[in-house]
Amino acid sequence: MGPIELNKRQEEILEIVKGNGPITGEHIAERLNLTRATLRPDLAILTMAGFLDARPRVGYFYSGKKAGQDLSESVMNMKVKDFQSIPVVVSEKVSVYDAIAQMFLEDVGTLFVVNEQSLLTGVLSRKDLLRSSIGNKEISKIPVHIIMTRMPNITYCFKHDPLLHVAKKLIEKQIDALPVVAEHENGLEVIGRITKTNITAAFLSLAENHDL
Ligand code: ADP
Numbered sequence: 001m002g003p004i005e006l007n008k009r010q011e012e013i014l015e016i017v018k019g020n021g022p023i024t025g026e027h028i029a030e031r032l033n034l035t036r037a038t039l040r041p042d043l044a045i046l047t048m049a050g051f052l053d054a055r056p057r058v059g060y061f062y063s064g065k066k067a068g069q070d071l072s073e074s075v076m077n078m079k080v081k082d083f084q085s086i087p088v089v090v091s092e093k094v095s096v097y098d099a100i101a102q103m104f105l106e107d108v109g110t111l112f113v114v115n116e117q118s119l120l121t122g123v124l125s126r127k128d129l130l131r132s133s134i135g136n137k138e139i140s141k142i143p144v145h146i147i148m149t150r151m152p153n154i155t156y157c158f159k160h161d162p163l164l165h166v167a168k169k170l171i172e173k174q175i176d177a178l179p180v181v182a183e184h185e186n187g188l189e190v191i192g193r194i195t196k197t198n199i200t201a202a203f204l205s206l207a208e209n210h211d212l
Helices: 008-020 025-031 036-048 071-077 096-106 126-133 163-173 196-209
Strands: 052-055 059-062 089-091 110-114 120-125 177-184 187-195
Touching: 008 025, 008 036, 008 052, 008 059, 025 036, 025 059, 036 052, 036 059, 071 196, 089 096, 096 110, 096 126, 110 187, 120 126, 120 177, 120 187, 163 177, 163 187, 163 196, 187 196
Parallel strands: 089 110
Antiparallel strands: 052 059, 110 120, 177 187
């Protein structure tokens, strides 16, 4: 069964309860200049469909359930922390060769580079590693800090950021991943990773939660 279609009066009731709930059936009727009896079937439908909850002597309130939650509300409720993956970090001193090995071993497309204090200093993408490998036989002697994209040119995010803002950054900067960071006195600690795959998974969960 697809999402249920609400009629105009049911939509009005929903708006009233969203803005004023908990509210009694009597008061909803008053606001609409209708009798309580006229509203009864609409209230029953809204309650059965899960848009409203009813409590004796308290009244009706908006359930906030997925059926009633609008899409834009759900989108803004998706936060980085709910979709982030574990970051894979390497030291600035490791060689390009070892970084490539690490990328295969951990099955990721982006590595984050940290200094001795474990603070973020760089990013390595697949193409960064490919570029430095082409025609270069000495990649076990080149440290990654020579080829990485470095601070302050790194795009990052925080765990409480809306996922939508991260999606926008990924597209605008034409990159595949962002480190999730926590601020420290001397720099940024890497605590997570958000990639296009995480955004795709979030997109899918949204569709599932809205029965699309
Ligand atoms: P690929 O180069 O494998 O297609 P990306 O599109 O992610 O992967 O990377 C493109 C370039 O942007 C690379 O040089 C990489 O170092 C850099 N880059 C990747 N992620 C970031 C980031 N979060 N902030 C800044 N630069 C990044």
